[in-house]
Amino acid sequence: xxxxxQPEDQxxxxxxNPLTVKCTYSxxxxxxxxxxxxxxxxxxxxLLKYITGDNLVKGSYGFEAEFxxxxxxxxxxxxxxxxxxxxxxxCAVSRVNKYIFGTGTRLKVLA
Amino acid sequence: xxxxTQTPKFQVLKTGQSMTLQCAQDMNHNSxxxxxxxxxxxxxxxxxxxxxxxxxxxxxxxxxxxxxLNKREFSLxxxxxxxxxxxxxxxxxxxxxxxxxxxxxxxxxxxxxxT
Numbered sequence: 001x002x003x004x005x006q007p008e009d010q011x012x013x014x015x016x017n018p019l020t021v022k023c024t025y026s027x028x029x030x031x032x033x034x035x036x037x038x039x040x041x042x043x044x045x046x047l048l049k050y051i052t053g054d055n056l057v058k059g060s061y062g063f064e065a066e067f068x069x070x071x072x073x074x075x076x077x078x079x080x081x082x083x084x085x086x087x088x089x090x091c092a093v094s095r096v097n098k099y100i101f102g103t104g105t106r107l108k109v110l111a
Numbered sequence: 112x113x114x115x116t117q118t119p120k121f122q123v124l125k126t127g128q129s130m131t132l133q134c135a136q137d138m139n140h141n142s143x144x145x146x147x148x149x150x151x152x153x154x155x156x157x158x159x160x161x162x163x164x165x166x167x168x169x170x171x172x173x174x175x176x177x178x179x180l181n182k183r184e185f186s187l188x189x190x191x192x193x194x195x196x197x198x199x200x201x202x203x204x205x206x207x208x209x210x211x212x213x214x215x216x217x218x219x220x221x222x223x224x225x226t
Contacts, residue, residue: 032212043115043201043217044154051212090153099215103153 002027004093006102013081014110021076021105023091032094033074035065038104039087047089050074061085081109112137115218117202123224124192132187132221134202142205143185144169144215145177147198154201160185192225199223 004025013019025031032051036044048059055067065076076089086109091102115136124130136143141162146154156169160179174196176188185204189196199222203215 034214036217041220043203043219044215046214046216049212049214094212099156101153101155103151 002093002095002100004091004100004102006089006091006105008105009103010106010108012108012110015083016080019076019078019081019085019107019109021089021091021107023074023076023102025072025074025091025093027093027095029095033065033067034092034094035059035063035074035076036090036092036101037087038090044090047076081107083109083111085109114138115202115204115216117200117218117221119221120219121222123226124189125226126193128192129188129190130192130223131189132200132202132223133184134186134218135184136202136204136216137183138204138206138216139182140204140216141182141207142213143179144203144205145175145185145187146201146203147171147196148201148220149198157187157200189223192223194225197223197225 034049035047038044048057050057050067058064063078088104088106090104093100118133144159145157148154155171157175158177160166163182166177178186199220201220202218205213205215
């Protein structure tokens with residue numbers, strides 16, 4: 001069965017420090033992987049996606065994600081966190097006619 | 112461009128009442144979706160429309176109906192609301208019907224409470 005897991009409900013990081021939000025997936029065949037961000041009382045916004053090619057994907061607002069096929073992971077990263085990055089982050093996996101979201105990870109960047 | 116718009120933003124219903132959530136997109140996208148978001152459960156797909164004139168059930172379709180009125184508009188109807196339908200509802204659209212590589216664009220959501 002196709003699934004995606006975000007093992008951390010919340011991640012706290014100090015402003016200026018690097019951040020990582022974890023995502024693992026389970027899908028047969030080659031996955032398409034996405035990260036979305038949700039700010040309070042807003043809809044989800046697309047950050048980046050992995051379709052094929054380079055395992056390091058760069059996206060909006062300085063975020064990047066690394067696709068690791070052997071570990072079936074697609075972790076979201078940023079070299080230097082900003083307080084304004086505080087939000088809810090969702091990983092999603094797509095394959096054939098299914099698009100599955102993770103349960104979300106709340107990122108809190110502390111000033 | 113307004114992107115994806117939804118009305119209303121908030122709604123309170125009594126059990127058994129009906130209502131329709133409206134969604135429109137101005138990006139000329141082919142595919143549209145309705146999700147519900149509940150705490151700790153992420154987003155779950157209710158219905159989707161791969162293209163104008165087609166609709167299909169998603170993960171949690173019971174208690175809902177949809178209409179793809181035209182390419183721009185996709186409405187969600189609750190015929191007889193139940194407290195279990197208390198949730199935040201999001202409409203989304205994407206460029207094409209392929210579930211693979213197309214990112215989705217989301218509206219601001221409708222917060223529905225059923226008492």
